Structure formats: C-alpha cells, structure tokens
Amino acid sequence: MSDKTLENERREYFRVKNWMIINQDIIDNIEDIPQFDDLTTINSPRITLLQELTKLENENQAYLTSLTEKQSQLGNYLLNLNKKVELLTHFVIQSLNTNQDDLTEVDISGGGIRYRTNELYPVDQLMKIEIVLVPECIGIVAYARVVDSRAIDNGQHETALIFVKLKETDRDAIIRHVFKVQSKQLRMHKKNNSNNQQN
Template identity: 60%
Template sequence: MTDNNNQNERREYFRIKNWIIINFEKIDEDQDNQDLDDFGFKSSPRISLLQELSRLETENQNYLGSLTDKQSQLGNYLINMNKKMELLTRFVIESLSGNKDELREVDISGGGIRFKSVDPHPIDQLLKLEIVLVPECVGLLAHGRVVDCKPIEGTPHHEIALVFIKLREADRDAIVRHVFKIQSEQLRSQRPDNNDSTR
C-alpha cells in the first residue's frame, strides 16, 4: 500500500518542460470555495468544447471495447469517426487560438505548474487556470495557489510557480499522461542515430 502511494506521488509530481496554452486570472477565497463542476464564472467556449469532446471520446472508447469480432466493420467505422473528431478538434483549437501569447513554455506536473508572466503575483494568491495540453487538445480547469514568484534577470518577466489546489482527478491523469508522452518523445529524439542504413 505504501509502495503504491509512493509511486502515485512520483507520477503526480514528475515534471517536464513543454509548450501549452494557458490563461489565468486572479480569484478570491469565495470563488475558490465553489466546486469545479459549478464554476461561478463560465469557462471559455474553447475549454467547454474540448471537455465535451473529451467526454464523447471516452464514451466512444467504451463502446469500441464492447464490440465483438463480428462487429469489426462497425468498430472500424467508429475508429475512423474518432480520428475525424480528433482532426476537427485540432482545427478548432487553431481557429480559437488567435492570441499567440497564449502559448507558453511551462514546467508542469500533476501537482502544479511553473510559467513566466509579465505581472508578478504575491505568494498565496489564488489563480483560476484554463489549460490546453498540446498536441492532445485536452482542455483543463484548475485553481492554483502561488508558492513562488521571482523576477527573471534581464527581462520584464517573473517566474510564477503554483500548486494545484483544485483539479479534477481525470484532469490530473491527463496531465500525467501528457508528461510521460512528452518525456518519451524527448528521450527517443536524444537517442544516437542508428547506423544500420550505412551498412
């Protein structure tokens, strides 16, 4: 049991640098007391759309898993429809992402996030975050608490570090999957070239 807990903690707090879309704004304690599924404020159309698409994709995967071999043609059709939906999702993201400043290099894990900001934020400031993981096009909502803020020498920016204080477990799992996917891709790219082609 302890080993499982330690493994979960390692997965949750394993970090990686990556470029994602992130928007944030200050909130107060009253707003933080609201349930994430409630949200006294409305999430952006992009996040709402991505979350609905993610829900539909999860349902589709469940349906595919229940198909028998005799229903393979229907399964192939649903797989193609799912791929089509993924392509449409990426197109929508590109269409809704007119502000290039949204794409930021971050240090992210299931436990928190670190990023650059022109505006400083005091320790313990609460922020509402809307995050889009790229290239998966997964939209997330979270509340974070500032735990560190320091100026970056020679620039007008500050490095802001937050811990997630409110995040759906499904969204945390999506971040963990994203982190391991990016790490795997980076490790593959760092491997020395195979010289088989020169033989």
C-alpha cells in the same frame, strides 16, 4: 510514509517542460473556488468545447472496446468517426485565434505548474488556470495557489503554482501528457546520440 505522500512525490517527480496554451485569472477568496460539480460551468468557450469533445472521445473508446468481431464494420465506422472528430478538434483549436504567440513554455506535473507571467504575484495568491495540452488538444481547468514568483528578465516573472483543486481525470491527462513528452524527448535524445556516434 503514507500512500498519499508517495503519490504526491510521484506526481512531483514526473514533470516536463513543454509548450501549451495557458490563461489565468486571479481569485480573491477560497470561497470563490466552485465545487467539483460546478467546475465546468464558468469556463471559456474553448475549454468548454474541448472538454465536451474529450468526453465524447472517451465514451467512443469505451463503446469500441465492447464490440465483438461480428461488429467489426461498426467498429471501423466508429474509428473513422472518432478520427474525424479528432481532426475537427485540431482545426477548431487553430481557428480560435491560436498562433505561436499563444503558446507558453511551462514546467508541469500532476501537482503543479511553473511558467512566465507578466506580473509579480504574491505568495498564496489563488488563481484559476485554464490549460490546453498540446498537441492532444485537451482542455483542463485547475485552481491553484502561488508558491513562488520572482522577476527574471525583460519585465517577465517566473511563477510557480500548486494545484489546490483539480479533477482526477484532468490530473491523469496531465500525467499522461508528461509521460508522452518524456518518451518523445528520450527517443530524440537516443537518436541524436546515435547520429553523433556514427559521425
């Protein structure tokens, strides 16, 4: 079994259900998918803003790790500044017409995503997907292909897609999100079991 196959299986194994913001657009031809260098040129304002803020935060973290102890005051300042940017990011997300109705329950991994849609899509339909990971407020753009779409209830359909083009940094962000949610769910499960045993 090749290293690539093992990596793909790892990405598919680690998946989680969670609520996040998601938008999709149909793509007619594979030629309409841009090159990696152009992936951020045609995004929504919300995604563009979040990606710029994430880039700044990553750069700030790199600067912080290079500071010496003598520069601790500067480090503390940058930490506070980074926290301020993080708080502003959450405020911006909440102010961009985001409410509970904007959140969609998804089943996501580093290899693909499954969620409810209002339409039934044909297998192999190409789509552009914009995702906002919650609560991290990380904006991700992926190009995906429908592998399954079926009617369920109340005019809703369950649609599964695999990512056909996704930046590795965005894939890593999804995998970190999955691990974070899984860890939180595991802690909650252990806590509930502990409470039940005490009762």
